[in-house]
Amino acid sequence: MPPLFALVDCNNFYVSCERVFQPKLYGIPVIVLSNNDGCVVARSNEAKALGIGMGVPEFQIRPLLRTHQVQVFSSNYTLYGDLSQRVMETLEQFCPDLERYSIDEAFLSLSGFTARNHTDYGRTIRRTVQRWTGIPVSIGIAETKTLAKLANRIAKRNSDTRGVFDLTVCPDRDRLLSRIPVEEVWGIGPNHARTLRDHGITTTLHLRHADHRWIRKHLGIVGLRLVEELGGRSCLPLEDCPLPKQSITCSRSFGTPITTLVEMEEAVSAYVSRAAEKLRREGLAAMCLTIFLTTNSFKVGPQYSNALTGKFPVATDSTPELIRLTLQGIRQLYREGYEYKKAGVLLTGLVSASQVQTDLFDQHDRVRSKQLMVAFDQINDRWGAGTLRYAATGLHRVWTTQFHRRSPAYTTNWDELPLVHATS
DNA sequence: TCTGGGGTCCTAGGACCC
DNA sequence: TCTGGGGTCCTAGGACCC
Numbered sequence: 153m154p155p156l157f158a159l160v161d162c163n164n165f166y167v168s169c170e171r172v173f174q175p176k177l178y179g180i181p182v183i184v185l186s187n188n189d190g191c192v193v194a195r196s197n198e199a200k201a202l203g204i205g206m207g208v209p210e211f212q213i214r215p216l217l218r219t220h221q222v223q224v225f226s227s228n229y230t231l232y233g234d235l236s237q238r239v240m241e242t243l244e245q246f247c248p249d250l251e252r253y254s255i256d257e258a259f260l261s262l263s264g265f266t267a268r269n270h271t272d273y274g275r276t277i278r279r280t281v282q283r284w285t286g287i288p289v290s291i292g293i294a295e296t297k298t299l300a301k302l303a304n305r306i307a308k309r310n311s312d313t314r315g316v317f318d319l320t321v322c323p324d325r326d327r328l329l330s331r332i333p334v335e336e337v338w339g340i341g342p343n344h345a346r347t348l349r350d351h352g353i354t355t356t357l358h359l360r361h362a363d364h365r366w367i368r369k370h371l372g373i374v375g376l377r378l379v380e381e382l383g384g385r386s387c388l389p390l391e392d393c394p395l396p397k398q399s400i401t402c403s404r405s406f407g408t409p410i411t412t413l414v415e416m417e418e419a420v421s422a423y424v425s426r427a428a429e430k431l432r433r434e435g436l437a438a439m440c441l442t443i444f445l446t447t448n449s450f451k452v453g454p455q456y457s458n459a460l461t462g463k464f465p466v467a468t469d470s471t472p473e474l475i476r477l478t479l480q481g482i483r484q485l486y487r488e489g490y491e492y493k494k495a496g497v498l499l500t501g502l503v504s505a506s507q508v509q510t511d512l513f514d515q516h517d518r519v520r521s522k523q524l525m526v527a528f529d530q531i532n533d534r535w536g537a538g539t540l541r542y543a544a545t546g547l548h549r550v551w552t553t554q555f556h557r558r559s560p561a562y563t564t565n566w567d568e569l570p571l572v573h574a575t576s
Numbered sequence: 577t578c579t580g581g582g583g584t585c586c587t588a589g590g591a592c593c594c
Numbered sequence: 595t596c597t598g599g600g601g602t603c604c605t606a607g608g609a610c611c612c
Contacts, residue, residue, distance in 0.1 A: 165612095186580035193580070193612095209579040227580085254583095254612045341610050372586065374610080401582055450579055461605095496581090553580095 155386040156293065156320070158260040158274060159300040160243060160281075162236075163288045163308065165256035166194035169235045170225050172286035173562045173570055181222040185210055187553050188405055189226055226555035234563045238285045246277050251391045259297060261390045274316035294319040297388045298381035301338040302329070302356065329382075330357040339378045344371055356382065396502070397434060402427040403496020407554040409448065410492040416445065417482055418546030424478040424497045425545055428471040431499060432529060437467035437508050439501025441474060443481040448493035456490045467501065467508045470521045471528070474499075475544050 162168060166184040171177045181198040185191065192208050202220055204213060210224070217224060236255045244250055249261035262270060274291040281289050292304025299319055306328065307317035319325060335345035337356055347370050353359050360382040367375045377387040402423040410416050420443060431438060441464070446457035460481045468474065478497060503509075510518075531540050560568035 188578085188580075190579055207580085211578040214578090257612075339610065343609060372609090374586070395584095398584070399582090403581065405580065448579085494580095 153263045153266075154295065156262040156265075156270070156295060157297050157300040157386075157390070158247075158262050158270070158277075159253075159292045159297070159304045160258050160260065160277065160289050161292075161304050161308070162239060162256035163290055164194055164196050165236075165287070166225075166227065166232055167196045167199075168287050169228070169232050170559055171196075172235065173559070177223055181220055182225070183217075183222055184225045184227055185557070186227060187555075188407055189554060189556055190405070193227065224557055226558040228555075228559050228561065230561045230564050231559065235285060235287060239281055239287050239289070242281050242284050243277065246273075246280070249390055249392050252394070259300065259390055261392070262293065271316050271318045271321070274318070275314065278315050289315070291316045292319070293317065295384045296381040296386040297390075298338050298378060299384065302332060302336075305332070305336065326357055329360060330355050332356040334359050337378065337382070339374060344375065347371070396504075397436065398500070398502065400427050400430050400434075400436075400438070400499040400502070401496060402430070403444070403494060403498075404553055405494045406492065406551045408551070410495075410551055411490075413483070413486050413488075415546075415551055416486055416492060416495060417479055418544065418549070419551045420445075420478050420482050420495050420497060421475050421542065421544035422546070422549075423495070424474045425471050425542060427497050427499050428469060428474050428525075429529065429532075431469045431502075432505070432525060435505050436502045437469040437505040438474075438499035439464055439467045439503065440499070441477050441481070442498040442500065443478055443485060443495070444498070445482075445485060445492050445495040447490050451491075454490055456487055458485055460485050463501075466511045466514050466516070466518075467503050467505075468516075469505050470516075470525055471542060473516065473521070475542055479544065 167182045170182060170184065179198065180196070181202055182196040183192050183199050183204060184194040186193045189210055192204060192206060192210065195204050195206070199222055202216060202222070204216070204222070216222070232255060240250070240252055240258060243258055243260065247260040247262065251259040253259055262273075265273065270293050274293060278289055278291055281287060290304055290307040292300045292302065292307050293316070294300040294303045303317045303319040307313045307315055310317070322328060332355060334340055334348050334354055334356055335342070337359060340348070348354070348359065351366070353362055359379060362379055364376060364379065367379055371378070380387050404423065406419070410419065424441070440461055442459055442461040444459035447453070447455045449455060462477050462481055464473070464477070528540055532538065562568060562570050
């Protein structure tokens with residue numbers, strides 16, 4: 153059966169999540185900001201029309217925001233994660249072969265759905281997701297993932313598609329591809345785009361017909377696959393059972409810069425605690441821990457940025473053990489006299505926690521440690537994240553992330569449920 | 577004053593081995 | 595003067611994604 157993919161992508165996802173619970177936000181410019189209310193990470197169509205770019209720092213567009221009364225929100229990942237889950241569960245009802253590609257995107261395999269009109273089926277999916285979750289989506293259909301991405305872009309930008317575009321029944325594919333700039337292809341970033349443009353490859357159609365040897369040389373094997381995919385030969389399969397994670401990161405920029413070792417110790421201890429929780433939730437243990445810190449490269453002044461990797465004798469998911477190595481590392485890494493802007497931890501060498509290779513000379517009582525972590529996680533699940541935490545993460549937490557304009561956790565916190573007032 | 581966070585894969589180069 | 599060849603593994607850095 154020839155492959156056929158549908159890419160379902162939520163429109164302006166974070167903004168759409170905010171709108172679900174505040175209908176007055178429809179039809180007006182709305183944006184959502186990254187951590188510390190730093191950069192724009194989502195924009196409503198009205199905000200895009202004002203020229204607000206993706207990733208722009210908020211402080212640079214403040215006058216514009218005021219003039220046009222743009223509604224501004226801090227990121228509310230709890231809300232977005234929950235609504236994403238609802239969208240994915242809805243999609244699964246229509247197609248069991250589904251890959252969750254990101255928080256707001258999923259690939260579906262439609263290759264078995266031969267009896268159906270795919271555009272009609274897409275419309276049904278779209279209508280149902282909208283009705284069940286309140287989230288608008290666009291759907292692109294094609295023989296490869298890369299083409300499905302392009303089809304999705306067409307669905308999103310052309311209102312006459314009514315949100316669904318099937319490239320396989322499009323009579324004039326070449327004309328469409330010739331109108332899409334090469335940098336809009338999935339996998340072509342700013343660097344590859346420059347390389348391609350310098351070589352006269354400016355449209356998606358050019359790229360599809362590009363010389364394979366030249367592509368192999370300049371864009372590597374990834375570029376070659378991409379060209380094949382544009383030609384309708386599927387190289388990227390549907391990853392319907394998620395591949396095991398390769399790494400877990402927890403890093404943050406500081407609301408105000410850190411200038412003492414004590415604060416830095418607390419911050420990275422908190423990050424590694426968070427990373428350890430993710431590790432246990434995934435049923436994994438880590439062999440390696442990398443710690444990194446950096447000053448603010450946007451500011452003038454002395455710069456310092458460095459990283460250090462340590463190895464465990466036995467893969468671990470125990471918070472105290474991870475904190476111990478983190479503290480050792482950060483004391484080596486830290487230099488006095490700098491204003492630190494960001495720090496973080498990275499766990500790699502991940503193995504299944506149930507298959508950890510033990511060490512004959514291991515000093516650690518792993519059974520007791522496991523019981524402790526189970527109890528620790530249960531208490532925090534029951535009473536809320538951070539109910540129990542290690543003293544190393546500090547008591548004052550001056551370095552925490554700021555979210556001044558965050559909406560309530562409407563769907564995941566009893567105290568923040570929206571209220572509906574009945575009027576008679 | 578104020579510039580996110582969490583991932584993936586590939587490649588080149590060095591260390592090391594026979 | 596002449597200075598193997600081929601393989602693996604690891605790491606750092608680059609490029610990309612949302």
